[in-house]
Amino acid sequence: MGLFSDLNKKLTENIYAHGSYLSDPSADLPRRVEETVDLLMPFIQPAAREAVRLEILGIIHEHIYDEE
Incomplete structure:
Protein backbone atom coordinates (compact mmCIF):
# COMPACT_ATOMS: atom_id res chain seq x y z
CA MET A 1 0.00 0.00 0.00
CA GLY A 2 2.91 2.36 0.52
CA LEU A 3 3.52 2.82 -3.20
CA PHE A 4 -0.09 3.75 -3.91
CA SER A 5 -0.25 6.08 -0.91
CA ASP A 6 2.86 7.91 -2.10
CA LEU A 7 1.52 8.13 -5.64
CA ASN A 8 -1.85 9.40 -4.41
CA LYS A 9 -0.13 12.00 -2.23
CA LYS A 10 2.00 13.26 -5.14
CA LEU A 11 -0.98 13.42 -7.49
CA THR A 12 -3.05 15.30 -4.91
CA GLU A 13 -0.27 17.83 -4.32
CA ASN A 14 0.09 18.31 -8.07
CA ILE A 15 -3.64 18.91 -8.53
CA TYR A 16 -3.67 21.44 -5.69
CA ALA A 17 -0.62 23.21 -7.12
CA HIS A 18 -1.67 23.27 -10.76
CA GLY A 19 -5.37 22.39 -10.84
CA SER A 20 -6.55 25.98 -11.08
CA TYR A 21 -5.06 26.17 -14.58
CA LEU A 22 -7.45 23.43 -15.63
CA SER A 23 -10.58 24.84 -14.01
CA ASP A 24 -10.01 28.61 -14.01
CA PRO A 25 -9.65 30.25 -17.45
CA SER A 26 -8.05 33.34 -15.96
CA ALA A 27 -5.46 31.50 -13.88
CA ASP A 28 -2.52 32.37 -16.10
CA ILE A 59 -11.86 33.04 -25.19
CA ILE A 60 -9.00 35.35 -24.23
CA HIS A 61 -7.08 32.44 -22.71
CA GLU A 62 -7.60 30.36 -25.85
CA HIS A 63 -6.40 33.06 -28.21
CA ILE A 64 -3.70 34.78 -26.17
CA TYR A 65 -0.19 34.80 -27.51
CA ASP A 66 3.11 35.53 -25.84
CA GLU A 67 5.18 38.35 -27.22
CA GLU A 68 8.77 37.18 -26.90
Missing part, protein backbone atom coordinates in the same frame (compact mmCIF):
# COMPACT_ATOMS: atom_id res chain seq x y z
CA LEU A 29 -3.83 35.64 -17.55
CA PRO A 30 -2.40 38.96 -16.39
CA ARG A 31 -4.37 40.52 -13.56
CA ARG A 32 -5.05 43.54 -15.80
CA VAL A 33 -7.07 41.38 -18.20
CA GLU A 34 -9.26 40.03 -15.43
CA GLU A 35 -9.81 43.53 -14.02
CA THR A 36 -10.80 44.85 -17.46
CA VAL A 37 -13.31 42.04 -17.95
CA ASP A 38 -14.74 42.79 -14.49
CA LEU A 39 -15.29 46.40 -15.56
CA LEU A 40 -17.64 45.15 -18.29
CA MET A 41 -19.86 43.17 -15.93
CA PRO A 42 -22.28 46.04 -15.02
CA PHE A 43 -23.46 45.91 -18.64
CA ILE A 44 -24.43 42.23 -18.34
CA GLN A 45 -27.64 40.97 -16.73
CA PRO A 46 -26.92 39.94 -13.12
CA ALA A 47 -28.03 36.35 -13.62
CA ALA A 48 -25.64 35.85 -16.54
CA ARG A 49 -22.57 37.72 -15.25
CA GLU A 50 -20.53 34.78 -14.02
CA ALA A 51 -21.19 32.69 -17.13
CA VAL A 52 -20.34 35.60 -19.45
CA ARG A 53 -17.22 36.46 -17.42
CA LEU A 54 -15.94 32.87 -17.63
CA GLU A 55 -16.74 32.71 -21.35
CA ILE A 56 -14.84 35.93 -22.10
CA LEU A 57 -11.85 34.85 -20.03
CA GLY A 58 -11.90 31.45 -21.72
